[in-house]
Amino acid sequence: MSLLPNIVFVILLCIGGGFFVYNLRKLIRNIRLGKPENTSNHKKERLKNMLRVALGQQKMLVRPIVAVLHIVVYVGFLIINIELLEIITDGIFGTHRAFAGLGASYNFLIASFEILAFLVIVSVVIFWVRRNILKIARFQKTELKGWAKRDASNILYAEMLMMTLFLLMNAADACLQTLQVPNYIQAGAFPISQWLQPLLQNLPINILIIIERTCWWLHIIGILCFLNYLYYSKHLHILLAFPNTYYASVGPLGATPLNPDVTREVKLMLDPNVDPFATSQxxxxxxxxxxxxxxxxxxxxxxxxxxxxxxxxxTDECPANLTGKKLSPRAIMMKTRDRLEEVSRNIDKNGSTFEPDGKQLLGDYITAEEVWACTTCNACAEACPINISPLGIIMQMRQYLVMEQSSAPTELNTMMTNIENNGAPWAYNQADRTIND
Structure with missing residues (x-):
C-alpha cells in the first residue's frame, strides 16, 4: 500500500497544529500585555463557577429555546470531534475505522455521532434564520456590521458543511460495506446517513470510493482550518470560556475595586499624625x-x-442602550479586542517591541460619550453567559478621564466640588443643613 496519503496527512496535521500553536502563543502574549491581577484566591468557588457557567451553561438557560439549540451545537460539535481520534489514527497508520474492534460500542458511538450531527445541522439552520431572515434586534446593532456579521455566518456555514461531509462520508462508506469492497469492513450504525444511501447506491464503486475519501479529507482539513480560524473569530470563546469563567471576579457585582494609590492617599489625608506636605520614597x-x-x-x-x-x-439588557444612548457593552468588548489586535500587529512588525502609533483605546475606539452613558447597573455583567464585565473597563476609563484629564460632565464636576467644599453633593454648607430642634 502506498505511504503517500499517510505522509500527506502527517504533513497537513503538522502544518495545522503548528499554526494553531503559533496563534495560541500570540494569544497568550497579547493577554499578558495587561497589568497583573491577583486571581489565586477562592479556588473552590472559581472552579464551581467554571463548571456551572462554562460547562453547565447555566446562564444560557435564561432563554430556554436558544439555550437548548446552543447546547446541541456545543455538545454535538465537541462529541462528534471525538471521532478525530479515529481519523488521526487512520490517517497516520493507513487503517480504516481503526476503532471498529469495539463492536457494539462502536456502532452505538457512530449512531450517536450521526444523530448529533443532524441535530447540529438543524440548530445551525435555525440560528441562520434568526440572524438573516427574522433579523433578531440584537443581531442588527451597528457593531455587528461588516466582518462581525460575516464571521458569524462563516461559522454557521462551516459547521453545516462539516456535519454534512461527515454524514455523506458515512453514507458512501455504508454503500461500500454493502458491496463488500476490500478494506471497508462491516462496522458502524448509520441511522441518519442511511437516508442518503439511496442517492449513492447505483454509483460505480470507484465513484463511491472517491466520494468517501473526498469527504474524509475535506472533513479533517475543515477541522484544522476551523481550529486556526478561531483566533480571528468570536468563536474563540470555545477555548476561552473555561478560563474566563474561572478567573472572573467572585465578589459581588456592585463591588467596584479600590485604587490602592488613591486609598493610600486618602488614609494619609485622614491621619492627623502625618505631615500633609511630606512625600514617601x-x-x-x-x-x-x-x-x-x-x-x-x-x-x-x-x-x-x-x-x-x-x-x-x-447590550440587550443595557438601560442606556435601550434609551437610545451610544453605549453598547458588546461594542466595548469588541473595540477593546480590535485595539489589542492593532497593538499586537504593531509588536509583530517592530520586532517584539511596541512603537507608539498615536492611538489609544479611549478616544480612537471608545468615546467619552459611551463611557459616561453607563449607569453602572451591572445588567451587562449579569446577562453575560461567560461572566464578562464590560463595566470594569468602563470604570477604568472613567477614572482616567477624571484623574488624569480632569474631564467629566459638568454635573459630576459640580457634585465633586460640593463634596470637597461642603461634605455633601448639595451646594449647601453643613451649617445650613443642620436641623434645629
Missing part, C-alpha cells in the same frame, strides 16, 4: 490613574475581550 506615584489604552487594563480584562461571544445579551 517607598511608594512612588503611579504612572497613570485609570486606563486609556489596552495595556492599562488587567490581563483578565484583556482575556474578557478575546472571550466575548458577541451574543449581544449585555
Amino acid at each position: 517607598d511608594t512612588p506615584p503611579p504612572d497613570k490613574f485609570g486606563a486609556s489604552d489596552v495595556t492599562d487594563l488587567t490581563w483578565v480584562q484583556l482575556m474578557n475581550a478575546y472571550s466575548c461571544t458577541e451574543c449581544g445579551r449585555c
Whole structure:
C-alpha cells in the first residue's frame, strides 16, 4: 500500500497544529500585555463557577429555546470531534475505522455521532434564520456590521458543511460495506446517513470510493482550518470560556475595586499624625490613574475581550442602550479586542517591541460619550453567559478621564466640588443643613 496519503496527512496535521500553536502563543502574549491581577484566591468557588457557567451553561438557560439549540451545537460539535481520534489514527497508520474492534460500542458511538450531527445541522439552520431572515434586534446593532456579521455566518456555514461531509462520508462508506469492497469492513450504525444511501447506491464503486475519501479529507482539513480560524473569530470563546469563567471576579457585582494609590492617599489625608506636605520614597506615584489604552487594563480584562461571544445579551439588557444612548457593552468588548489586535500587529512588525502609533483605546475606539452613558447597573455583567464585565473597563476609563484629564460632565464636576467644599453633593454648607430642634 502506498505511504503517500499517510505522509500527506502527517504533513497537513503538522502544518495545522503548528499554526494553531503559533496563534495560541500570540494569544497568550497579547493577554499578558495587561497589568497583573491577583486571581489565586477562592479556588473552590472559581472552579464551581467554571463548571456551572462554562460547562453547565447555566446562564444560557435564561432563554430556554436558544439555550437548548446552543447546547446541541456545543455538545454535538465537541462529541462528534471525538471521532478525530479515529481519523488521526487512520490517517497516520493507513487503517480504516481503526476503532471498529469495539463492536457494539462502536456502532452505538457512530449512531450517536450521526444523530448529533443532524441535530447540529438543524440548530445551525435555525440560528441562520434568526440572524438573516427574522433579523433578531440584537443581531442588527451597528457593531455587528461588516466582518462581525460575516464571521458569524462563516461559522454557521462551516459547521453545516462539516456535519454534512461527515454524514455523506458515512453514507458512501455504508454503500461500500454493502458491496463488500476490500478494506471497508462491516462496522458502524448509520441511522441518519442511511437516508442518503439511496442517492449513492447505483454509483460505480470507484465513484463511491472517491466520494468517501473526498469527504474524509475535506472533513479533517475543515477541522484544522476551523481550529486556526478561531483566533480571528468570536468563536474563540470555545477555548476561552473555561478560563474566563474561572478567573472572573467572585465578589459581588456592585463591588467596584479600590485604587490602592488613591486609598493610600486618602488614609494619609485622614491621619492627623502625618505631615500633609511630606512625600514617601517607598511608594512612588503611579504612572497613570485609570486606563486609556489596552495595556492599562488587567490581563483578565484583556482575556474578557478575546472571550466575548458577541451574543449581544449585555447590550440587550443595557438601560442606556435601550434609551437610545451610544453605549453598547458588546461594542466595548469588541473595540477593546480590535485595539489589542492593532497593538499586537504593531509588536509583530517592530520586532517584539511596541512603537507608539498615536492611538489609544479611549478616544480612537471608545468615546467619552459611551463611557459616561453607563449607569453602572451591572445588567451587562449579569446577562453575560461567560461572566464578562464590560463595566470594569468602563470604570477604568472613567477614572482616567477624571484623574488624569480632569474631564467629566459638568454635573459630576459640580457634585465633586460640593463634596470637597461642603461634605455633601448639595451646594449647601453643613451649617445650613443642620436641623434645629
